Amino acid sequence: MSTVCMSAEQPNGSELSRADFHSGVVAAALSVAGSTVLAPGEAQAASGRGPSNTGSGSRVNKDPQSLLRQGLPINCKPVFDLQEAIDSVKYDTYRKDWSRALNDCKQAGGIVSKKRKDLLAAVRPTEKAKGEQLLQTILDKLTPLEAILKSKEGTGTVAERIKLDDAYAAQEEVADAVGSLQELMVPADYVKELEANIPSEFDKLPRLLGRATVEFVLEKPTKGDKFDVEGTLYDQAKLVMVIDGYNAPITAGCFLDLVQKGFYKGLAITRSDGFVVQTGDPDPEGTKHGYEDRIVPLEIFVSGDKYPMYSLTTEDDSRGYASTILPFQAYGALGMARTEFEADSASSQFFWLLFESDLTPAGKNLLDGRYTEFGYTVKNAELLKDVKEGDIIVSTKVLQGAENFKKSK
Structure with a gap:
């Protein structure tokens, strides 16, 4: 069993469950009570980006395409x-x-x-x-x-x-x-500035300086079995995802690198519990749970900042209240798995979040600011409802955006 934080078991033996995720609503409310903080909408406006990605009242923006548009620099x-x-x-x-x-x-x-x-x-x-x-x-x-x-x-x-x-x-x-x-409005020199902001210790890591679109195709392990989503049967689950290097250039670059290498092809889903669907572990029963010796740093892009910050959660940076440019508030949001107590410990494992706006109000969960959000599922996310442990990734490919990829600095 993997020891990544988003795996079924934490290093300390506890489980990060749906209940833990939703309990963040109370924890977040208590942590900011009585203090003066920058509201998410004000922070977003300060960055020069779009309106706040967090919802207000009963309306929560959970449209992945809209969130991506709002997240452009x-x-x-x-x-x-x-x-x-x-x-x-x-x-x-x-x-x-x-x-x-x-x-x-x-x-x-x-x-x-x-x-x-x-x-x-x-x-x-x-x-x-x-x-x-x-x-x-x-x-x-x-x-x-x-x-x-x-x-x-x-x-x-x-x-x-x-x-x-x-x-x-x-x-x-x-x-x-x-x-x-x-x-067309992204400044011509923005990606150069974005790359210049990446700490030098990560110079040898791949990076995505822009966005790319990838497709994963999953099948059931038993021939003839189908994905059953609310009574409709599908032979395959074809998931199209936009990978956002503006928000997390190193994470997105390392992920795209593995897609291009065919690393994920043939891997199984190792967790599916109604909270997340997780994969990327090349040897679930062994001791090697990532890609070679690659360590991917934590990247968090806080609303109001010009560039992502590295190796720190918002809580570590004394900004636990802060909203993020791309929040975990769409069904099929993509996050990197890591060990619980080490910020820079991701490698190849990632998860799709099964977001439910009625249970998890936007901006009040335990993922924003703690895990790298690096994109969204923009087509067929609903098929994740019947993706189970043991289902197999049979193909992966880059549909567009490969020109934004660099192997290293």
Whole structure:
């Protein structure tokens, strides 16, 4: 049995369970009681990034694509206002609040029209033409979305179901265009500064200076067995994940390196308990639980900071209250496993978090600030519901972003 902190057994013999994770709600509330702290939203604003990734009230942002867009290292309030309006379309569509969703859509169009100059000013000089095209694409795609939202369908009818599907699809197209626009706003020299901030003792480690998309395909160990997700059967679980080197360049780089080497192919799932799904242990019954002698440092990117910090939890850094740029608040969020009492002890094992917003309010758990969050599952995360111990990773590949990978400094 592995001794990583996110394995079934801790080094001290205790289990980090779902109950422990949720108990962080009380622990976090008690730890900040009576003190003056920087609110998550204020911290996010101070960094020049998007609105706070933590939820307020009953609304929690658990959309991985939205969280990734908010986590980009850019400073342009109009584009984040635009994103918030488009995200609200999805939220209000889910609630079937059609009038509010329509207002959100119109607000988005108004931002593009009125703030066009400011939006273009934030785009890198070499990408102005693409920026112009994307702004027009956003306006063009808002038109059919608005038409869908305006249509009148009876509540509970098949036509309303079709309207919901069409609205989600149209909203996703607009959101993708907004995301592409935001990526053009990342400063040209940011990745150089990001790499320069990495401590020299990690110079020999791989790094990802940007983002990459990977696909893992899992199968049941017994031929013919299928994944059963709420009555729908699947031969394979095809998981598409965005790996974020802006948030954790060394972790993301080491992970991508192992994907490219084929390290994860053939490995089994070693933990699946309704809290996390974990893999990456090449010898679960032996003594070698990571990749060769590689040690991956802890990387935590706190809201309000310009770059990630290394080898410290937020609690170690006397900022236990602080929110993080990419929080553990989406189903299928990716985290690196490590030993409990050593910050720099990760290697190859990682986990998918099975986040439940009703049980774990955003920003109030025991993972944010303690474990490296390095990406999200952006397609088919729901298939993780029936991924069990013993299931096998049959293939892994990099879909895009390999050009952002470096073997070392």
